Amino acid sequence: MCEECGCNGEKQKDKMIFLDKSVTELNDSIADKTRIFLKEKSILCINIMGAPGSGKTTVIEGIADLIPRKEIAVIQGDLESDVDKKRLEKMNIETFQINTHSGCHLNADMIESAISGMNLDGKKYLFIENVGNLVCPAGVKMGQHINIVISSTTEGSDKPKKYPLVFMDSRLIVISKYDLKDAVDFNEKGYVDDIVKINGRARIIKTSSKDSESFTEMAHFIEHERKHLLEREHEH
Amino acid sequence: MLKMHELSITKKLIEMIEKEAKQNKIKTITSVTVELGSLTSYKKEPLSFYFDALKKESALIKKTKLIVNEIKGRLKCESCGEESTIEEPYMIFCPECESYNVGIVKGKDFKILNISGK
Numbered sequence: 505m506c507e508e509c510g511c512n513g514e515k516q517k518d519k520m521i522f523l524d525k526s527v528t529e530l531n532d533s534i535a536d537k538t539r540i541f542l543k544e545k546s547i548l549c550i551n552i553m554g555a556p557g558s559g560k561t562t563v564i565e566g567i568a569d570l571i572p573r574k575e576i577a578v579i580q581g582d583l584e585s586d587v588d589k590k591r592l593e594k595m596n597i598e599t600f601q602i603n604t605h606s607g608c609h610l611n612a613d614m615i616e617s618a619i620s621g622m623n624l625d626g627k628k629y630l631f632i633e634n635v636g637n638l639v640c641p642a643g644v645k646m647g648q649h650i651n652i653v654i655s656s657t658t659e660g661s662d663k664p665k666k667y668p669l670v671f672m673d674s675r676l677i678v679i680s681k682y683d684l685k686d687a688v689d690f691n692e693k694g695y696v697d698d699i700v701k702i703n704g705r706a707r708i709i710k711t712s713s714k715d716s717e718s719f720t721e722m723a724h725f726i727e728h729e730r731k732h733l734l735e736r737e738h739e740h
Numbered sequence: 741m742l743k744m745h746e747l748s749i750t751k752k753l754i755e756m757i758e759k760e761a762k763q764n765k766i767k768t769i770t771s772v773t774v775e776l777g778s779l780t781s782y783k784k785e786p787l788s789f790y791f792d793a794l795k796k797e798s799a800l801i802k803k804t805k806l807i808v809n810e811i812k813g814r815l816k817c818e819s820c821g822e823e824s825t826i827e828e829p830y831m832i833f834c835p836e837c838e839s840y841n842v843g844i845v846k847g848k849d850f851k852i853l854n855i856s857g858k
Contacts, residue, residue, distance in 0.1 A: 518770050520856040521760060527753050527774070527850045608745050640745045642781045643848065668830040669781060701831045704840030 531645065534612035538619065538647025542630060547577075548730035549630045549647055553670055554654035555663075556636030559680035561588045563654055563711060564631050565595060566719030567726065573597050575628040579618045581610045581635045588633065598622065608640035615646045628730060642669035649733050650674075656681040658688050661695040668702050676707045676725060683712040746782055749850070750790035757855050758800050769857040771805040777847035779813040779826070804857075813847025 526532065542549045554560045561580075568576055577598040580589045589601040600618045602610060615632060624630065632648060634641045651674040655663050658681050664671045671677060677699055679685075685692065699706060707725065711718045757772050776784060788806055795801045813826035817834035818841045826832065826847060833840045 516858050518856040518858050519764070519766070520854050521764050521766070522854045523760060523852045525756065525852050527749060527756065527852060530752070607748070640781055643779070644781070665829065669779060672779070672830065672832060700840075701829075701833065704833055 528645075531612045534616050535645035535647045538612060538616055539645075539649060541619075542624075542647060543649070543733060545624060545627075546730075546734055547624060547627050547630050548726065548733050549632065549649050550726060550729075551632045551634060551641070551646060551648035551651045552654060553634045553638070553641045553651060553674070554636065554680075555638050555656075555659055558636070558654045558656045558659060559711075559713065560633050560636070560654050561591055562713045563678060563680060563719070563722065564592065564597075564633065566711060566713065566716065567723050568592075568595055568597055569716055570719055570723040571629070571727075574626060576631065577622060577624055577627045577629070578631045578633060579610075579615060579622075580633050581614075583607070583635060598627070604635055607635070608637055609635050609644055610641070610646055611644065612646045619647075629726060638663065638667040638670050642667075643673060650676070650729055652676045652678060654678045654680050657685040657690040660688075661691040661698075664695060664698040664702055671699060671702050671706070674703065674706055675729070676709060676722075677703075678722065679708065679710045681712065682710040682718070683714050744786060744790075746786035747790050749782055750787055750794060753787075753791070753852065754794055754798065754801060756852060757804075758798065760852075760855055761800055761857060766855070766857040767800070769801050769804045769855050771807055771857075772801075772855045773807040773809065773853045775809045775811055775849060775851045775853055777811050777813060777849045779844065779847035780850050782850055784808045784810055809853070811847055811849075814845050815842045816845045817842050 552560050564578060573596050578592055580599055580601045583604055586601045589599045592599045600622050602614050602618055632646060653670055653674045655677060709721045757769060761769050791806045795804055814823060815826055816823045817839055819839035820837040822834055822836040824835050834842055
């Protein structure tokens with residue numbers, strides 16, 4: 505008797521099963537369903553990514569001053585607390601809080617479950633404010649139609665070089681806290697040159713919380729993106 | 741243990757290979773081969789670390805070797821048709837005609853290619 509595997513004489517051979525299956529298959533299939541569901545409801549779903557403190561909530565507040573608030577809903581992702589949810593609710597914006605505890609980004613099942621608890625009637629825009637992080641949310645499908653990165657001047661102009669993946673997949677890059685660029689020696693030319701190398705088709709918009717007019721371009725951008733989404737015959 | 745980015749995806753990987761093994765009446769998985777694209781947010785070292793830590797908890801994968809085939813990203817130019825490899829630092833435009841009208845054709849997947857066992 506074989507001492508290694510206990511077989512009688514002939515050693516049992518391994519059998520190989522060919523799979524070719526994505527490990528993110530289940531997440532991606534939930535994301536696909538959400539994306540199609542939201543399009544059918546004529547809602548553009550926008551995934552907002554950015555470092556902690558980059559101004560993600562401020563940008564949503566800025567847009568909410570320019571677009572009817574009843575047309576906006578927000579899913580807030582944070583490790584802990586409902587600080588940002590309270591900020592938005594003060595502006596009468598429908599907001600759902602997700603606390604991931606130690607989870608570093610939001611997933612499709614979290615969004616699916618959040619949506620089932622929200623009233624989206626009459627909404628045109630659903631913002632997903634992801635967990636503050638420039639690494640982990642990159643490339644994760646949740647049901648969003650577009651990705652936006654908020655990148656503040658105070659973080660420094662080297663961020664596209666250091667975190668290319670998150671910039672690569674985004675339709676829009678927002679340079680926030682633009683009013684502080686001189687105070688922090690923000691190298692705008694270097695920053696824009698790096699964005700162009702990674703994602704030459706991305707739009708770049710500059711915003712400042714001290715200048716409410718600076719959000720106008722962003723409001724127009726999402727209006728245009730929603731129109732474009734609704735015109736597309738098929739949602740891939 | 742720190743709940744790092746790769747922990748939950750490693751758990752998902754183990755869940756999937758255990759399911760496949762059971763369906764195929766495999767009692768011990770000898771090896772699992774995965775393809776890991778350079779443009780995903782997952783990296784080989786933490787994946788292997790969590791896999792080795794978690795495999796002790798399951799009889800089915802106790803002795804399983806995780807083989808990670810790292811694949812570099814590739815892009816295809818929609819203007820001139822040229823295909824090229826995306827090297828670090830990443831530059832997402834056609835090196836041939838410098839067009840930004842390019843599509844990423846490889847490097848964004850994390851896939852299980854095969855499992856073997858008895």
